[in-house]
Amino acid sequence: MRKTFLAPAGLALLMGLSPLGYAASQPLDRIVAVVNQDAIMQSDLDRRIEQVKKQLSTRNVQAPGGDALRQQVLDRMILEDIQLQMAKKANMSVDDDQLSQALRQVAKGNNMTLDQFQAMLKKQGVSFDTVRDQVRRELLVSMLQKQQVASRVTIPEREVDQYLDKMGAQDQASYHLAHILVTLPENPTSAQVNAAREKADALRQKIRSGQQSFAQVAARVSSDPTLEGGDLGWRPRNELPTIFVDVVPGMSAGDVSAPIRSSSGFHLVELVEKKGGQQQLISQVDARHILISPNPNRSDAQAQALAEKVSRELRQGADFGALARQYSDDKGTALNGGELGWTNPSDVVPAFAKALESLPQGQISEPVKSRFGWHVIEVEGRRQRDVTEDSQREQIRQKLFERKVNEELDSWLQEIRASAYVDNRLNDTAVQ
Known part of the structure; x- marks a missing residue:
């Protein structure tokens, strides 16, 4: 795709032929679009159009009319070229391992091994090197979009919670919890905070090593006077204390959390048992x-x-x-x-x-x-x-992320297209 503007004429002169004399024996290629300092050639456009037609045909989809299809494909190539230029400027590259893995995925998507995929391409008269170059370009574009677009998208936990609330999924699981509190005084000093954290860490290690049970430690040292052996009983997810919401769903039965800081002090939570929901x-x-x-x-x-x-x-x-x-x-x-x-x-x-x-x-x-x-x-x-809860939240986060990325991607593509110099010569009749 990326050729210098003088390539066709320069090639003709090197062969000892004038441009017109060369055109008489073989049609000259021509520039159909200038993109910043690059050019898209008629031959590149023709090859891409044939690829698109084949892809549509395999899905039994009728290709648009000639002019409409040519313009759509050219517009796509212009955006691709702008992004490839940006990737080159950012020193992005695709190593051989990444490319090989991507090609295996392409083959797998066609229910083939990589060798079978190469054999199929050869049978269809398609160069494997051409496919490699195309996949490399697509990977570079994907890397650039991830860097430029995905980094602009964040999914706050509250959006995941709101989505779960709408699904009613937060009530599917209940948790039997136990709790230990190592208190802090009002307006504690740094030394007091560190001492409380170290105490909570030491208690957790004692429990995890099996020296004492959680209930024994809670009955002996917990500063919460309302609990018997630290037992909080059963709680549905939507009734968990706020400071536990992000911790408990990812725990397994028998796990003891790392110290959780609140204004009261440091909390240790044990997940005694979980019920409801399908375990993963x-x-x-x-x-x-x-x-x-x-x-x-x-x-x-x-x-x-x-x-x-x-x-x-x-x-x-x-x-x-x-x-x-x-x-x-x-x-x-x-x-x-x-x-x-x-x-x-x-x-x-x-x-x-x-x-x-x-x-x-x-x-x-x-x-x-x-x-x-x-x-x-x-x-x-x-x-x-x-990881049932983790998996569910990650699936929702990914769904929300993809939705936002698609919205942001459209805006970003418009921005880079507007900021690039593009001379569309598709409808010019003169040879470039």
Whole structure:
């Protein structure tokens, strides 16, 4: 699509032919639109129109009349070219892994393997390289739209709550809760806040380690005098205390929340039991890792060797947190001793997910290679978590997000089209 304005004439001169002489033996290509510093050629437009006709035909849809279709396709190509120019200016690129994955998805959408998809294209006389270039362009446009448009859209939790209220879905589940309160004085100092938080953390660790039950700790230390062993009884979701609304639905039976701050102090909540609604359970892994990445001063082989050294030291009893802080290139977790927290294996890269699923709890892995580098991993725990409420809220959030993005995308496309220089020459009869 992207050609310099002098390409047709320049090519003719290089071949030792005049432009007119060359046209006599083969029709000259011509410019049908100028987009900033780029040009869209007649040949590009013709190829795209044929693609659109084939796509419509496979869906048994009648293509619009010739002129209408040509203008619609050209308008789409102009917008695409503007976005590709913006992506290039922003130094965006699509790596081979992303492109291969996208092509496999295209093949899968046609109920084929990638090899079968390539064979089908060859049989239809379609160049696989052409399809690769088209998919690469679409990925770049998608990346740009995500950066420019999706970042302008937010979905406040209250909108999700309002949607749930309309559905009546908030009343589908009820929760049996227990509660501990570590109080704070009015207008507490920073030292008092820190002391209360540390006390709540220590109580939570004592409960989670099995030293005492939640009820025993609540009866002994809770500052709420109205509770017997901290028992709050059964509460439907729409009757949960406000400070618990965002925490409790994502918990599983037996979970104890991290300390929740309120004006009264720090609260610990135990989900004793849940009923109502259809449960959706997923497996989660509590893990930590140390990432050793290649860099300009460290080859991939050197990174692997360092990861193997770290793995050996850990198996010999070295402190995981200390080595993570010393070596890990994952700066987001290194300062926290490499802790990833409870993780869904489906949310991480495939090589890492495979290691999480197969690694025995408490065992240090051999170095695991991913596109980020070499990981040394330890699984600290496994659990089944009820994500029914999380899943429902995420589905609603995604639905609201897509609705807003589509609205915002239309406005954004109008903005970039208006700000670009476009000379539409489709109806010009002269050769460009």
